[in-house]
Amino acid sequence: EAGVVQSPRYKIIEKKQPVAFWCNPISGHNTLYWYLQNLGQGPELLIRYENEEAVDDSQLPKDRFSAERLKGVDSTLKIQPAELGDSAVYLCASSPATRLAGGYEQFFGPGTRLTVL
Amino acid sequence: AQSVTQLGSHVSVSEGALVLLRCNYSSSVPPYLFWYVQYPNQGLQLLLKYTSAATLVKGINGFEAEFKKSETSFHLTKPSAHMSDAAEYFCAVITPRAGGYNKLIFGAGTRLAVHP
Numbered sequence A: 001e002a003g004v005v006q007s008p009r010y011k012i013i014e015k016k017q018p019v020a021f022w023c024n025p026i027s028g029h030n031t032l033y034w035y036l037q038n039l040g041q042g043p044e045l046l047i048r049y050e051n052e053e054a055v056d057d058s059q060l061p062k063d064r065f066s067a068e069r070l071k072g073v074d075s076t077l078k079i080q081p082a083e084l085g086d087s088a089v090y091l092c093a094s095s096p097a098t099r100l101a102g103g104y105e106q107f108f109g110p111g112t113r114l115t116v117l
Numbered sequence B: 001a002q003s004v005t006q007l008g009s010h011v012s013v014s015e016g017a018l019v020l021l022r023c024n025y026s027s028s029v030p031p032y033l034f035w036y037v038q039y040p041n042q043g044l045q046l047l048l049k050y051t052s053a054a055t056l057v058k059g060i061n062g063f064e065a066e067f068k069k070s071e072t073s074f075h076l077t078k079p080s081a082h083m084s085d086a087a088e089y090f091c092a093v094i095t096p097r098a099g100g101y102n103k104l105i106f107g108a109g110t111r112l113a114v115h116p
Helices: none
Strands: A005-007 A010-013 A019-024 A031-037 A044-050 A053-056 A065-068 A075-079 A088-095 A112-116 B003-005 B010-014 B019-021 B024-026 B032-038 B044-050 B056-058 B064-068 B073-078 B087-094 B110-115
Touching: A005 A088, A010 A019, A019 A088, A019 A112, A031 A075, A044 A065, A044 A075, A075 A088, B003 B087, B010 B019, B019 B110, B024 B073, B024 B087, B032 B064, B032 B073, B044 B056, B044 B064, B044 B073, B073 B087
Parallel strands: A010 A112, B010 B110
Antiparallel strands: A005 A019, A019 A075, A031 A044, A031 A088, A044 A053, A065 A075, A088 A112, B003 B024, B019 B073, B032 B044, B032 B087, B056 B064, B064 B073, B087 B110
């Protein structure tokens, strides 16, 4: 079974430029998460989707960040414009519907490492 | 509110020695607890999870953890460290609730170094 796929793996851009990250979750997983992981820290949730609906985006900086999951499968996270402080790893994760007795396990992709110069 | 504290951002052990990574949690109701491992330039991989069944949980790669409610702890152990265990380890907590959802909260992580 394929895991969570993310691309690109690495991205280097100059500040004020736009950038987008793509995520394809595990087949059949209704729930998709985007996390931000700063150096030396644990992941922090940016946004959670249940199918195509964003049900928790309270931590997403909406002035410059946006996300979409149009068909309830893959998702894109965008930053426009990027700032120096956005340099981090952006992780995507997916899980089955939370009501299942799966212990709320989340499956993570390899992440996209963003460097803003 | 949920929170996780991992004591020790860096732990160094000799190959073959006991590994002990500490995790304490705060939760108003019985939580689910997880340990994830992250190798360099990779995503997080689940090591083990506690979901209110047996308090001693065995995971992959010889790791295990014990849920101790009285101590609000979920420390990760492995009897004998291997060089391949060198990685970053994250403890995480979620408070399940019927019909609802709570975020998975991660600790800051502990970097494990294993030396010959």
